[in-house]
Amino acid sequence: xxxxxxxxxxxxxxxxxxxxxxxxxxxxxxxxxxxxxxxxxxxxxxxxxxxxxxxxxxxxxxxxxxxxxxxxxxxxxxxxxxxxxxxxxxxxxxxxxxxxxxxxxxxxxxxxxxxxxxxxxxxxxxxxxxxxxxxxxxxxxxxxxxxxxxxxxxxxxxxxxxxxxxxxxxxxxxxxxxxxxxx
Numbered sequence: 001x002x003x004x005x006x007x008x009x010x011x012x013x014x015x016x017x018x019x020x021x022x023x024x025x026x027x028x029x030x031x032x033x034x035x036x037x038x039x040x041x042x043x044x045x046x047x048x049x050x051x052x053x054x055x056x057x058x059x060x061x062x063x064x065x066x067x068x069x070x071x072x073x074x075x076x077x078x079x080x081x082x083x084x085x086x087x088x089x090x091x092x093x094x095x096x097x098x099x100x101x102x103x104x105x106x107x108x109x110x111x112x113x114x115x116x117x118x119x120x121x122x123x124x125x126x127x128x129x130x131x132x133x134x135x136x137x138x139x140x141x142x143x144x145x146x147x148x149x150x151x152x153x154x155x156x157x158x159x160x161x162x163x164x165x166x167x168x169x170x171x172x173x174x175x176x177x178x179x180x181x182x183x
Contacts, residue, residue, distance in 0.1 A: 002099045002123075004075045004116060005106030005133070006036035007050075009058035015101075016065040029067045031087070033096065034058075036106065037074040075106050079119045099123050105133035110141035117146075121163070121176070130174040135167065146172050 001019075003012050015032050023029035038055040055072075062068045069087070071078055085096045102120050104113060113132060124130050135143040150165040162177035 001032045001101045003103040004035045006034040009061040033069045035071045035078045100128045102130045108137045132172045135172040136170045
């Protein structure tokens with residue numbers, strides 16, 4: 001699972017708690033990877049500032065979960081480096097290349113969000129989900145782009161290339177379709 005835009009860690013905490021309930025010992029819960037640069041900066045589309053107090057709150061909320069990994073960088077840097085990132089899991093080097101769930105709640109600028117979607121959609125496993133928060137911001141531009149991509153058949157090829165989009169309040173939920181290849 002990947003979350004871009006962690007802020008104080010509320011969404012990641014929910015994911016980690018659900019995984020802890022579902023994967024009881026000795027089973028190892030899946031990783032939750034979060035990405036957020038923190039630092040004092042304006043928040044796109046809102047009047048408040050984003051600052052280091054959110055980083056401290058995130059660390060306090062998520063510190064007890066060994067299946068949480070945080071990358072302190074913006075999404076542009078993370079996406080540039082993603083194909084070079086790996087983790088050692090059970091003695092094996094494993095690339096960060098496939099996610100069952102991607103939750104985008106970082107920048108709300110439509111061009112930034114659309115770049116994240118384009119880069120991460122191929123990383124979502126067929127049947128997996130890409131959830132985009134606050135798609136009603138900026139006049140609903142991201143929502144319109146998602147609807148147009150779904151109408152075009154998912155925009156792009158590859159296994160599981162189709163996608164289904166539904167909107168739930170301020171979130172848009174994209175599910176990559178599982179395509180039966182007859183095997």
